[in-house]
Amino acid sequence: MHTDGYRDHPVRSYVLTGGRAHPTRNTLRPETLLRAVDDGRELPGTAGRHEQALLRTCRGTLALAELAAYLHLPVSLVAVMVSDLVDGGYLAVLSTPVHDLPDTDLLEEVLDGLRGL
């Protein structure tokens, strides 16, 4: 069933989060960077394939919005699943301190450099 971008799936989103739509932590923003914690811990048996797929996708450093795009899911839904995994210690949030952000000139230079590639 693919009409105009809509993909249906038998498993509904509310089942994945147990009906919760609000993440357990309110610090998650679409640009928040995430990375799977690679400490050799296995996910508990109750964790489904969905949590495993999420962790597998997030083996590198990805922003929440990117993660959602790769999983083809809404950001708000991924935020709930991600915050559970962060709570469980399976995902790490990389801080993006505001004062440390490069200034606009540097960003523009980077953009020009990227375009030049």
Add this chain to the structure above:
Amino acid sequence: MSTTTPARPPATGRLLPWLCVAGMVLCVAALPLVGAAAPPWAVWVLAVAAVVLPVVAAVLLSGASRRDAAAFRALLIERDGLAAGLHETTQALRETTTALTVEQEARADQRASVETAVVALSRKVQASAHRIQEEAARMVQRHSADPDVLQTSMRIDHAAAQHARQAQSLVALCGRRPGQTWEDALPLPDVVKAAAGRITAFQRVEVSGDPGLAIVGRAVEPLVHVVAELLANATQCSPPNTQVLAVIRQVQRGAVIEIDDCGVGMDPRELSRVRAIAAGERSVGIAELGEVPQTGLAVVGTYARFLDLRVDLTESVYGGLRAVVMVPGNLTEVAATAPAVLAPGVDDGWEEPAAQEPAPDATAVRERPPSGPPVLPQRRTRRAVAGSAPAPGHRLPPAGRRPETSTPDQTAEEAGAWIGAFFAARTDAPSQDDPDTHEPSVATDGTSEDR
């Protein structure tokens, strides 16, 4: 019955003539013996008797034969009457049978047309429920960072899913296959999760066990519906504060889903009745539902016949009922390790860059040295993608399975590695490693919600 009642019993009627004949023979035999010794009157008497007795016998015999003939004729008439009656009755019976057949055919036609109408209407209702689900998904996509919108969307989605299930139950009770179909195989735990999403108390369902098996596409929808009905029964028949346990196992001949509730069970007579319905041995159509329709197990039975499932209901060790569904091996396959799609969603034009480029270029990009910076993903509008879409009639490929030309040269790992390298380089000055970039809250593992 008999209209002719003979004056004498037939035995007497036959006996008297023969006595007369015997008397005559005696008289004729006695004549020479009597001779001259006897008085002449005795001779006369004997002679007269010898003459008269045969006459009497003849008269009697002819009377008897007349009576017999009359009785025979009466019997013939009676037989003809009976035959006519029989003929009439046969005729009436035949007419009644014909009328009954016509009536039955008319009823069957009527029932078939009613069922067709019910199926058509139910399919419409189901389609509109799915449309509601789609709109809810689009709403989330438009406000994709708003949890309140997600909450509302989930409630709408949940209500519509139950709505669609009830409509599809009606279709099943009319003996038709489900209207919804799925192309891709679905892992067994996801089948139970999908089923849980269609009942009211989905939060009470606890799934355990993952044998790494998936259900083939054509059986996904019926099986999800079967499990949904069994879960619905289980949650309704047990206290609201108890869990319903769904355990998935692999067995020699396929896979088994066991559903246990913690209710009070069922009395044996009722249990044997519903077992026959759930196993598909007793078919329950839409006309047999009765005043308080209990559609769940009838639907289970219908699909059990379609898919050759073995469904059984027994007493659970938890005190309630245990429903066991055996899925035959021809409906299962080895599950793919990475699910392509996790849940419903709306594609908003996310495409890999190589998707719009010719294939050789894509391979060239892939063959770049790994040290080189990979290409960043781009967002393109749906319209642009639709403009470059393949030939008409060819639907857009499912998002999970891109066409070969769009082989993701930029996987999540690569993108992640790239951003990771970017931040590592940024924080190069303080330290090569980035332990200080982890948020402190990571240290509070385990104190938070138990997953």
